[in-house]
Amino acid sequence: MKKKISYCLLGVLLFAGLYVWLRVSFGLFTPYNSWTARQDLKKGKVQYIAIGLPVMPQVRNQVAQQYEFEYNYVGCVVTTELLNGSEYYNQEVKAYLEKKYGEGMWENIKRKCDSLIAANAIDK
Incomplete structure (x- = not known):
């Protein structure tokens, strides 16, 4: 009986550790990660995740429209998971856009x- 409980506890701890590792390292359970980037690109939704306070967002979006993508501003207060996930998301988007428009x-x-x-x- 004790062995069964200890194996169950070990399994739960391993699963919880794997979940936390995937969540923190890869942002796997956030709205922005490499998997959601590929899904968005398949749907034709090309967006670059920008974190922080945007400087002249209308100018950046105007230039981005020429390259057929848009900036999605997340904000200043973000978690480690969101930072890591958006980094992987942006890597997929960058690869797609560089393949389309050049290095x-x-x-x-x-x-x-x-x-x-x-x-x-x-002007001002």
Whole structure:
């Protein structure tokens, strides 16, 4: 009887440890992870997860529309699971967009955003 209880307890502890490890390391049970990224890309929903306070979000979204994706701003207060999950999500999206538009597309996006932000600053 004691062996049966100890095996059950060991099984529960292993399962709980695996669950916590997958959740924290890969963000597997968050809304944004590599699996949900592949599902969204199959549906044609291309979005890049941006964490933190957005700087000129309208400018970033304007440039993103040229590359047929959108930024999804999550916010400033996030958990480790969400950070890790969104990192894997963004890796899938980056690979998809780089395959579609070429390797240097992220530098082009940054350059266009910087020039539009600078132009807006001059206008004000």
